[in-house]
Amino acid sequence: MRKPFSYSFVRAAFAIVLINIAVHFGLGFLGLNKNFFALNVVGFVYSHYFWQVFTYMFVHGDLSHLFFNMLALMIFGTAIEKAIGSREFLLMYFVIGVCSGLFSLGVYYGFGRFLMANQIQPWTFYISLIGASGAIYGLLFAYAVFFPRSMIFIWGIIPVPAPLMVLGYAVIEFVSQFVGSSNVAHMTHLAGFAFAWLYFVIRMGVHPIRVWKDAYRR
Known part of the structure; x- marks a missing residue:
């Protein structure tokens, strides 16, 4: 059962933004290797860089x-x-x-072990996961649950209901995971949606589908 926190608003989201900006420019200024803070199998599993599951969310590839x-x-x-x-x-x-990162790490590790068993170089061990995207996609999902009748304007022009936007992004990410190749962690984005769903069900006792049905019931 959920035990709610006492309400306070201290602009934590804004603070996280400032920390991300400081980390991005600080790493460049100090000349530090991003892979030390990114999440990857070699660092986390074999070198015991356990902080990576947290710090990877504050490291970004470019502006x-x-x-x-x-x-x-x-x-x-x-x-x-x-x-x-x-x-x-x-x-x-x-x-x-954190859960999105661990899920992706588990997939990279499992597939790497499969490659090793077949005497193939485990290239997934060296994939470095960076960025707050897993958590951000979770927030997109959460926004659609808290504000189900809100309209999101794609490119500032096309109005799309928030739940439909989440569905559209889920389909795009799923297809993109298996079609083509890129440096985008589509699997982590999907994990963000999935863990946001679980957070609502387990922590908050809220079922997103019911919320969306009630919001658009005539």
């Missing part, structure tokens, strides 16, 4: 990666934080982010 993640965090994260309070928001954000 574009950083900008769009932080923009989404400011827009959706702030709305969610105001709705549920800063403590619940922080718990949600980091639980989803």
Whole structure:
């Protein structure tokens, strides 16, 4: 059963944005290797860099990666934080982010072990997962649950109901995971949706499908 936190609003989403920006430019200024803070099998499993499951969320590849993640965090994260309070928001954000990272790490490790058993170089051991995208996608899902009748304007023009946006992104990410190749962690994005769903069901006792049905019931 959920034990709610006392409500407070301290602009935690904004603080996370500032930390991400500071980390991005700080790593570049100090000349530090991002892979030390990124999440990968070699570092986490074999070198015992256990902090990576947390720090990977604060490391971004380039300014574009950083900008769009932080923009989404400011827009959706702030709305969610105001709705549920800063403590619940922080718990949600980091639980989803850490779980999404661990899920992806588990897949990379399992597939790498399969390759080793077949005497193939386990290239998935060397994939470095970076960025807050897993947690951000979880926030997109959460926004659609808290504000199911909200309209999201794609490219600032096309209005799309928030739940439909989540469904559309889920389909795009699923297809993208198996079609084509890129450096985008589509699997982690999908994991963000899945763990957000579990967070609502387990932690908050809320069933998203019921929320969406009730919101659009005539």
